[in-house]
Amino acid sequence: MSWPDLIPSLSPWISEVRGRLTPNQPLSEVTWFRVGGPAQLFFSPADEDDLAFFLRNLPEDIRVTVIGLGSNLLVRDGGLDGVVIRLAGRAFGQIEVLDGHRLRVGTSLPDVKVATAAAEAGIDGLTFYRGIPGGIGGALYMNAGCYGTETRDRMVELRAVTRQGEIVTLTNADMGYLYRKSNGPRGAVFTSAVYQGFAGDKDDILNRMREITEKRESSQPTKAKTGGSTFKNPEGHSSWKLIDAAGCRGLRVGGAQMSELHANFLLNVEDATAHDIETLGETVRNRVRAHSGIELRWEIRRMGHFVPGHEVREFLDGDVFTGAV
CATH class of the missing domain: 3.90.78.10 (UDP-N-acetylenolpyruvoylglucosamine reductase, C-terminal domain)
Structure with missing residues (x-):
């Protein structure tokens, strides 16, 4: 199955987009299940401004779907119409250690990398991410958690691009978190987030993360x-x-x-x-x-x-x- 090519209908502004645009991209290549039909138009933006420009110009009647690392996702065999956005690691994979035992991270990062970066900086409270397969964008969307801690317990604020192409900052309260669910602005694409941890001993944190890894690999x-x-x-x-x-x-x-x-x-x-x-x-x-x-x-x-x-x-x-x- 294939979809009609959207790109010709998006002229002339589409030529100013700097990211990668791929018509009829098979989504089986980017999901952990390795199944799924094609995306009508697959978009990997060059950066946050490129994403904002694209969404600001994209007609409102074209469906937009955002996927992360594809770990908690089942795409049906007929695929997805409209635009599928996936943020690349090069543009949205930064990690910055902030004062006050905080981290600012890009949403394309795997959860495990955030847990490891926190541990290396002596920041405790994010070890639970070692046990969650997937990326930060998905964790923010679905309030991922395990071992008694959830994303909402650590997330302070996040940056997002709305469906209208506006770059906004959202607080924890704005996300309306529930069990494995959020109620943030519909259609927003999360680009980065700030997490609050607390002081910890690097070696102790890394040891606990190893225990989580061993437990997970023995039971899953x-x-x-x-x-x-x-x-x-x-x-x-x-x-x-x-x-x-x-x-x-x-x-x-x-x-x-x-x-x-x-x-x-x-x-x-x-x-x-x-x-x-x-x-x-x-x-x-x-x-x-x-x-x-x-x-x-x-x-x-x-x-x-x-x-x-x-x-x-x-x-x-x-x-x-x-x-x-």
């Missing part, structure tokens, strides 16, 4: 094609325990499988399609609901279009999904 399929934790933990429950109790550990649909090591991890084990992965996820939700009466909610972001005739229904018997959830 870290080297597989996966999207991380598939479902959010319902209040008072662990998703993996509910999945296990419903007999879904190791369950397989096509090339997709629920991990034998950690039952809440969904894997691409044999050239799976996005349809295989989402169908397996909905099969698990259906079985867990039938077994325990609890409805699991996706933690992985799903977006894009189905290939006609290969739609996936909620719990396999509900409404067809039509976009990101």
Whole structure:
């Protein structure tokens, strides 16, 4: 499947864009699941000003989707219409140590690099990022967290470019953080953030990070094609325990499988399609609901279009999904 080329319709201003523009970029190349159809127009801006110029001139009726490192993301096989923005490390991967045990970081950075940079500077409080696969942009968007700490506990403020092309600064309160969710300005692209830590001993922090790494690698399929934790933990429950109790550990649909090591991890084990992965996820939700009466909610972001005739229904018997959830 391919989309009509958008670039000719964006003349003459598009020639002033300094970043990389790629029509029909396969998104399977930039997601950890290694599945997904093409982006109609893929944009990697040269810097924050380039991003602002692009969004300011882009017609409002063209859809804009922002993706990070692609770790917590399932793009459907039909791909995404409109523009898909992905920030490159060279332009948005800076790390700056500030006074008062703070860090300013670019949003294209992997979470682990931020945890390591903080440790090297003797800044404690960001070790939890060692256990989260993905990038800072996604962490800011979904309030990523683990081991008792969440992004909202450490983020002070962030810079963003609005859909209208305005560069703004947002406070923690502006983001309206909830469990694995934010309520910041719709369509804003996060470009950098300031985190508040506290004084710590470098060697002690690095030792704790090594412990997190060992724990994660012993209990999670870290080297597989996966999207991380598939479902959010319902209040008072662990998703993996509910999945296990419903007999879904190791369950397989096509090339997709629920991990034998950690039952809440969904894997691409044999050239799976996005349809295989989402169908397996909905099969698990259906079985867990039938077994325990609890409805699991996706933690992985799903977006894009189905290939006609290969739609996936909620719990396999509900409404067809039509976009990101």
